[in-house]
């Protein structure tokens with residue numbers, strides 16, 4: 275048995291076990307251990323686990339795992355939490371360039387402690403017949419626009435699961451976002467997300483709300499888009515290019531250290 279030091283972070287309720295792995299001692303193939311640390315009854319409990327590692331060309335590297343123990347794609351809330359963690363460790367000050375699964379990212383922490391994270395440019399969005407709109411913001415997302423007032427009672431677990439395990443998505447999986455269009459322009463877009471790799475609804479999904487904002491821009495939303503998740507509010511700013519792609523995409527919101535400790539592994 276050894277004692278593993280961890281930090282627990284959350285960004286709009288999407289929660290992560292954060293490990294300072296600058297010495298690169300964590301075995302990233304040990305999916306059983308990642309699953310155990312993310313287990314809410316037997317371990318620490320989280321939607322995902324993130325290693326902060328050194329990198330020769332960037333301030334740090336973020337290695338993200340879903341709660342199922344496997345290396346995930348990009349995680350927007352996790353990215354913001356990793357920036358806050360890097361600042362907590364003294365690895366960075368208020369501005370950074372770091373590497374994640376989908377490539378380099380720039381980010382900065384503002385005076386209120388909000389983290390602004392630049393996401394990769396997004397090319398194209400497809401209409402998936404009878405399902406919704408599909409786009410990739412570093413992770414795959416299906417967006418389904420829902421009738422007014424239908425989100426509150428929606429069974430996101432059952433509805434999301436049905437899409438995620440449908441013939442089209444079964445192999446690679448997808449995250450599924452259910453969205454309510456605001457009734458007034460000053461209201462936020464409401465989002466609930468079923469997450470692949472957690473295989474359940476989470477309180478919030480950063481790459482998910484980013485995808486929703488870009489899909490919403492085709493439905494009259496203008497940058498910055500205000501989005502509301504079960505765990506709090508996020509903003510997404512972007513520039514739409516004439517060819518339908520998006521650049522200068524920024525996901526902004528809080529990222530907080532909740533506690534830290536050691537766990538016997």
Ligand SMILES: N[C@H](CCC[C@H](N)C(=O)O)C(=O)O
Nearest residue numbers: 349350351413471479480481
């Ligand atoms: N919670 C995440 C998404 C994690 C990605 C993931 N669940 C997948 O696509 O496998 C976020 O804030 O962007």
